[in-house]
Amino acid sequence: MKGSAIAIEGLRFAWTRDAPALLDINRFELARGERLFLRGPSGSGKSTLLGLIAGVLEPQAGQIEVLGHDMSALSSARRDRVRADHLGVIFQLFNLVPYLSVVSNVTLPVRFSKARRRAAGGDAGAEARRLLARLGLEDDEILSRRVMDLSVGQQQRVAAARALIGGPGLVIADEPTSALDADTRDRFIELLTDEARRSGAALLFVSHDAALAPHFDRGIDLADINASAHRLETA
Amino acid sequence: MGSILSLAWSSLMNRKGSALLTILAVALSVALFLGVDKARNGAREGFGATISGTDLIVGARSGQVNLLLYSVFRLGDATAEISWPTYEWLRDREDVDWTVPISLGDSHRGYRVMGTTRAYFDRYKYGDGQSLQLAEGHEFEDLFDAVIGAEIARSLGYELGKPLVLTHGLGRAGLQQHENRPFRVVGILEPTGTPVDRTIHVSLEAITAIHVGWETGTRNPMADTITEEMIRSFDLTPKTVTAAFVGLESRGSVLRTKREIDTHRREALLAIIPGVALAQLWEVTAVAERALLAVSLFVIAVGLVSILTSILTSLNERRREMSILRATGARPGHIFFLLVAEAGLLGMIGAVLGVAGVHVILAIAEPLLAARYGISLAGTGPGLVDFYTVLAVTGVSLAIGALPAWLAFRRSLADGLSVKL
Numbered sequence: 001m002k003g004s005a006i007a008i009e010g011l012r013f014a015w016t017r018d019a020p021a022l023l024d025i026n027r028f029e030l031a032r033g034e035r036l037f038l039r040g041p042s043g044s045g046k047s048t049l050l051g052l053i054a055g056v057l058e059p060q061a062g063q064i065e066v067l068g069h070d071m072s073a074l075s076s077a078r079r080d081r082v083r084a085d086h087l088g089v090i091f092q093l094f095n096l097v098p099y100l101s102v103v104s105n106v107t108l109p110v111r112f113s114k115a116r117r118r119a120a121g122g123d124a125g126a127e128a129r130r131l132l133a134r135l136g137l138e139d140d141e142i143l144s145r146r147v148m149d150l151s152v153g154q155q156q157r158v159a160a161a162r163a164l165i166g167g168p169g170l171v172i173a174d175e176p177t178s179a180l181d182a183d184t185r186d187r188f189i190e191l192l193t194d195e196a197r198r199s200g201a202a203l204l205f206v207s208h209d210a211a212l213a214p215h216f217d218r219g220i221d222l223a224d225i226n227a228s229a230h231r232l233e234t235a
Numbered sequence: 236m237g238s239i240l241s242l243a244w245s246s247l248m249n250r251k252g253s254a255l256l257t258i259l260a261v262a263l264s265v266a267l268f269l270g271v272d273k274a275r276n277g278a279r280e281g282f283g284a285t286i287s288g289t290d291l292i293v294g295a296r297s298g299q300v301n302l303l304l305y306s307v308f309r310l311g312d313a314t315a316e317i318s319w320p321t322y323e324w325l326r327d328r329e330d331v332d333w334t335v336p337i338s339l340g341d342s343h344r345g346y347r348v349m350g351t352t353r354a355y356f357d358r359y360k361y362g363d364g365q366s367l368q369l370a371e372g373h374e375f376e377d378l379f380d381a382v383i384g385a386e387i388a389r390s391l392g393y394e395l396g397k398p399l400v401l402t403h404g405l406g407r408a409g410l411q412q413h414e415n416r417p418f419r420v421v422g423i424l425e426p427t428g429t430p431v432d433r434t435i436h437v438s439l440e441a442i443t444a445i446h447v448g449w450e451t452g453t454r455n456p457m458a459d460t461i462t463e464e465m466i467r468s469f470d471l472t473p474k475t476v477t478a479a480f481v482g483l484e485s486r487g488s489v490l491r492t493k494r495e496i497d498t499h500r501r502e503a504l505l506a507i508i509p510g511v512a513l514a515q516l517w518e519v520t521a522v523a524e525r526a527l528l529a530v531s532l533f534v535i536a537v538g539l540v541s542i543l544t545s546i547l548t549s550l551n552e553r554r555r556e557m558s559i560l561r562a563t564g565a566r567p568g569h570i571f572f573l574l575v576a577e578a579g580l581l582g583m584i585g586a587v588l589g590v591a592g593v594h595v596i597l598a599i600a601e602p603l604l605a606a607r608y609g610i611s612l613a614g615t616g617p618g619l620v621d622f623y624t625v626l627a628v629t630g631v632s633l634a635i636g637a638l639p640a641w642l643a644f645r646r647s648l649a650d651g652l653s654v655k656l
Contacts, residue, residue, distance in 0.1 A: 056561065077566065084564025097556055099249030100242075111238040112564030162563065 004065065005170045005202030006030040006053055011062035013052060022048055024228040032169065035193050035203040037213045040222030044229060046206045050172050054087055055079030067169045084113040088163025088201065092175040095159035096147040103128045105147055106161045116166025131161040135191050153184040160192050164199055171196055172204045177212070189215045239569055243576035250549065254581060257545045261585025264538035265628060266593040268531040272620060273597060275524050279517065282308070285429040286509050288360035290489050293317070293325055293496055294478035296503035300519060303512040306337065306478040309347045309430045313339065316475035321502045325479060330492050332484045333358055336476040338442045341401045346387050348401050348435045350442030358482060361429045371395055372422035375438050378467060382422035386432035393420055401445060416445040440471035535628065542581045542632055546574060546639040557647045570647045574640035575633055582632020586625040590617060
């Protein structure tokens with residue numbers, strides 16, 4: 001467990017006390033530096049699981065360890081601190097804050113975390129540009145555009161750079177390619193996995209599209225680890 | 236905190252249109268509030284500085300405020316006059332050091348004409364005891380000499396030697412003229428910022444002279460047959476005066492002297508102490524002032540509510556923005572502070588612009604107010620009241636911002652990492 005990026009044991013989560021459990025996971029583990037593909041259909045609880053891992057949701061039972069921090073035992077403020085210092089997050093769409101520049105969007109996590117500010121070096125803007133360049137966004141013309149004027153693929157790369165800045169130990173991506181065409185999607189996943197490997201971050205990539213699994217070290221189906229999935233299906 | 240403030244600023248810049256309108260609403264409301272306050276203080280200071288060094292003003296019995304207004308500020312009219320023998324009784328009292336009689340009732344192109352003695356130029360003081368100074372010419376010497384205030388010279392373009400015809404009664408037009416007895420400008424006074432600037436000063440005898448043939452209140456058809464030489468040979472001692480400024484031998488006797496004048500048996504008189512009458516005037520106007528201030532405070536409240544409206548209406552469309560901030564490490568407290576900071580910035584910028592705006596407006600309006608109403612706003616530059624107003628508006632804005640901030644805080648906890656909108 002100490003070597004895990006994520007370690008879950010006996011997790012149970014329901015939206016209300018009387019509701020049936022949406023997630024009932026006996027055991028789940030993601031090793032440090034591992035790139036894992038987690039598949040599940042819409043409504044299966046993927047985003048909820050990511051919320052639990054990120055510490056914005058609390059389980060009714062069980063233990064969630066993120067990079068050695070027992071999220072279920074920490075106070076809300078400490079969970080916020082762990083998330084700020086150690087997690088990078090990429091959403092499906094609308095990943096960027098519309099009123100910030102491309103570089104300012106990438107440096108957002110550095111504003112909230114001293115640890116990531118230190119890791120990003122003295123000049124967070126330069127580090128942001130370096131990451132953007134590695135993800136194929138080095139043209140000044142593109143960097144000077146309003147973020148909402150970028151293509152969806154470009155926006156997702158900006159979001160990836162933001163998730164990776166300051167060297168977080170874990171990057172979680174919630175359906176980040178669902179709005180991309182196949183070529184752009186594959187190139188995005190390659191760039192993301194390469195950068196995660198380079199920085200040593202573990203990657204938890206969640207999608208409903210099973211065809212993406214070959215891009216990752218390992219792929220699992222949420223239904224295989226979530227006992228509630230079977231109960232919901234048979235109900 | 237600095238990074239959240241810069242985020243708040245960027246967020247406001249992203250919503251320039253609504254932010255500018257909100258700032259404008261706050262700025263206008265603050266400008267109105269401060270404008271009312273400064274005009275009020277300016278008026279008080281201006282009125283307070285109009286007369287000094289005069290212990291009593293004596294007129295026919297009416298009201299304290301009325302006597303003060305018509306004798307000093309040339310506002311309103313006297314309801315009755317004092318007879319000359321009574322004035323002489325007043326002048327000759329042992330406890331009286333000096334008197335300056337004044338006679339009002341005529342005008343010239345809307346400006347009041349005041350008959351008085353040359354002692355007026357020595358005895359009348361304004362501000363902190365300043366004396367009247369002649370910018371050009373000399374005091375009246377001949378019967379038909381006139382000394383005009385600075386504002387009259389400026390606005391009518393009058394110079395020394397300019398002939399002027401007085402109008403019987405008050406008003407700009409339509410009244411009978413004393414055109415058969417023209418005056419001549421022999422002196423122009425330095426500006427004082429008081430009603431003196433808008434007064435034409437002539438001798439008491441001149442007032443009597445131009446009314447020869449007007450004993451019934453209108454011009455006698457035979458009046459024009461009386462030549463200037465004949466008039467000069469008449470005894471022009473006035474029969475009445477409107478009021479008299481009085482200086483006492485000892486200020487300690489002011490209450491006793493006032494009581495004796497008030498109880499004078501031969502004629503109903505009223506003696507007022509200028510400072511006391513002024514205080515009574517402020518009591519009368521205080522109700523209106525408070526009402527005005529209350530209205531302007533309500534206008535500020537409306538401006539502040541516009542901050543609340545502006546932020547509350549933007550909250551729903553900003554749920555995803557809050558989620559992104561949360562996912563990138565912002566704690567709920569950051570979200571709360573972000574929205575409170577936006578409200579505070581809107582309030583502070585609005586208040587600062589309001590203060591700047593009111594000072595620009597007052598700087599532009601100052602010459603006009605000084606000329607028309609003798610209200611000087613020169614001493615009302617940015618001061619503590621402005622600072623406290625900015626502080627208060629910013630503070631209340633921050634407090635108001637707590638409501639949308641709390642809603643966003645709650646929502647950011649409930650929404651989790653991603654919002655499906």
